[in-house]
Amino acid sequence: MNHQGWGAPPDDKGATPFAYPEQPVGGFPGAAPGVPFGSEPGMPQPWNVTDSFAFAWNRIKADPGTIIGTMLLGYFISNLPSTIARFIPSDEPSDETSLIVTIVLALLGGLFSTFMMGGMTLFTLNVARGSFYRLNDIFQGGPFFLSILGANLLIGLGVMFGTMLLIVPGIIIALGLCLTTLIIVDRRCGAIEALQQSWRLMNGHKLNVFLWWLMAAVVSLVGILACCIGTIVTAPLLQIAFAFVYLKISGQTTADSVGA
Template identity: 25%
Template sequence: MTTKLNLSDALSYGFDRITTRGGAILLVVYALFQLAMQVSVQSLFSRVLADVFPDEKSSQLYPLAVDLPIAVSAGVTALLVLVGAVIGVVTIRALYAGINDVPTADHTRRLARTAGVTVIVSVVTFVAVLVGTAFLIFPGIFLAVSLVFATVVVIIEDAGVIESLERSWELSSGHRFRLLVLGVIIGAGGGLVRLAFGIVGVFAPVVGELATTVTSGVLSLFGAAVLVGAYRQLAGDREPRSPSEW
């Protein structure tokens, strides 16, 4: 008999993981990383906008931007993308098992290879969803739900590109509607929080942007924890295994 995805269990798993000692450390890491990424990206876009439209003021559009050459901000942004992939690998493994001991050798095993495959799978998934969305939106949503576990499979199961896509399709089969609902719940909650800080940003752009950026980091970690919780259910691995059993 096929196990049905329990949404409340997945959400509870996510909440339980981020409220641990290790979860608190990861929350700080995610918030700081998100802040660094926003400063870098906004600095890049601000300089590009200033070069293309010299008379336009970009301070309101990019309140966290700092005055950096395009080459520097572009290089820092590219580096942060790679750092983000590494952080993502360690985070998913910690959320899966051993979160209060992060980082351990098990969290960082085959790190470069796994981060590289994760980036490739993320790009493949993004392109597939983008193409699917071009066809009346529904195929894009279907693909997004079907491939939602692809990166988790790479990180937890040490799968390759094709194997991770096939495995995600298998795990989501029969649970796609519930996974969609789970995504809507997380997305709607995050949207409401960002809307509230967006209103603050109208009156205090820097404060609003800082609050939105930090919150985005927190929500990203929570979403990852919920995804791992859903993966555990569907993979038939409800109880955390010790690192030696990985």
């Protein structure tokens, strides 16, 4: 594949200490039959909001211990620096040492979450595809780290600029680029290429995905209202549901279509 864009993973995985293990040509661990790793998107498949959540719920019910446990560990590690920062004592608001430590931990938190985002996206894609998945997937974010970091910065700038003009352009930009991280992990491409592909794939799907966002907000609220315990299930549910949406939009098979 011709990689392009900021943070494109090097062709030589040996140069990357966090590189995912080499796989047979045309496949990734446990790939669903007929879905070669990094293949060109096929024709979009029909989907609706309720189907995505029903699908995710069924996947979690099939293996709750592994899926929920793995995702919870990923969330914990992602938020570890910010959690530590909350326990830093500061007697004076102007305490420079505490301020510096807090800033450093905030930066580390951003890097931690970016690294974990790649691995957790890989995990949820494997779950949604009906592929082999394992806890170790969430620690395989190395090859995607720079691409996701660059893409997040560019998306943030684009959404901020669009929102400064009017709120609606910012929402449209966010919708158009919302598949970027999934594309980076699925196709191992750079940030710029992933942004372009997301914008192209989202053509004709922005309204449905916006409705999905609204439903996701309701589901998240329900999880929070359930004494926050519900988020243990709703957080993984949302990620798997959105992986399902991506696979449908990009014309790939899902676990329900391969009998996984």
